[in-house]
Amino acid sequence: QVQLVESGGGLVQAGGSLRLSCAASGQTASTYTMAWFRQAPGKEREFVAAITLSRSTNYADSVKGRFTISRDNAKNTGYLQMNSLKPDDTAVYYCAANSGWYVGPRDSAYGFWGQGTQVTVSS
Numbered sequence: 399q400v401q402l403v404e405s406g407g408g409l410v411q412a413g414g415s416l417r418l419s420c421a422a423s424g425q426t427a428s429t430y431t432m433a434w435f436r437q438a439p440g441k442e443r444e445f446v447a448a449i450t451l452s453r454s455t456n457y458a459d460s461v462k463g464r465f466t467i468s469r470d471n472a473k474n475t476g477y478l479q480m481n482s483l484k485p486d487d488t489a490v491y492y493c494a495a496n497s498g499w500y501v502g503p504r505d506s507a508y509g510f511w512g513q514g515t516q517v518t519v520s521s
Contacts, residue, residue, distance in 0.1 A: 421474065
């Protein structure tokens with residue numbers, strides 16, 4: 399079993415930056431593939447980025463070149479560095495994990511989820 403806790407959300411102006419963190423706990427948490435999803439009001443949850451234990455990554459087209467996913471396996475923590483933020487990035491951001499190597503956008507493939515952290519980008 400893996401528990402995930404996000405932090406780092408907040409209010410930022412367009413063009414600004416935020417770094418989200420996802421602290422994972424559990425016996426084998428450090429080996430899991432970690433991902434970020436987001437859900438804006440009135441919209442479906444969407445994939446943002448994912449990273450494997452060996453640091454293979456995958457990004458949604460909408461965030462490529464602006465967001466960077468990383469992880470510190472020694473700290474069992476994943477990160478999402480978000481730069482050049484836009485109002486359209488406003489959403490609740492969720493950390494997710496799976497025990498395999500899947501880094502795709504299918505949310506049903508991720509068995510563990512955090513509670514989410516709010517990111518608001520003002521124009």
